[in-house]
Amino acid sequence: MTWKTHIEQITSKISKTISIMSRTKYILPKYVLQTLYYTIIYPYFYYCNVVWVSAAPSRLEKIILLQKRVIE
Numbered sequence: 001m002t003w004k005t006h007i008e009q010i011t012s013k014i015s016k017t018i019s020i021m022s023r024t025k026y027i028l029p030k031y032v033l034q035t036l037y038y039t040i041i042y043p044y045f046y047y048c049n050v051v052w053v054s055a056a057p058s059r060l061e062k063i064i065l066l067q068k069r070v071i072e
Helices: 004-024 030-046 057-071
Strands: none
Touching: 004 030, 004 057, 030 057
16 A cells, blocks of 8 residues: 555645645734644644554655644
C-alpha cells in the first residue's frame, strides 16, 4: 500500500484552507484563526497519525511543510 494518493489529497485540502486563512488573517482576530486551525486543519494532521508511520518520510515532508506554513 502506498500513501501517495492519500497524502496528495490531504495536502490539496490543507493548502486550500491555508490560502483562505492567509487571506483573512488581517481581518480576523488571532483566536478565531486558531479556532479555525483546530477545527479545519488539525484533524487532517492527527487523524490516524499512528498509521502514517509506515509512509515514507519524503511523502510526509509535504504535510510537515504545510503544518509549518500554517503555524507561521
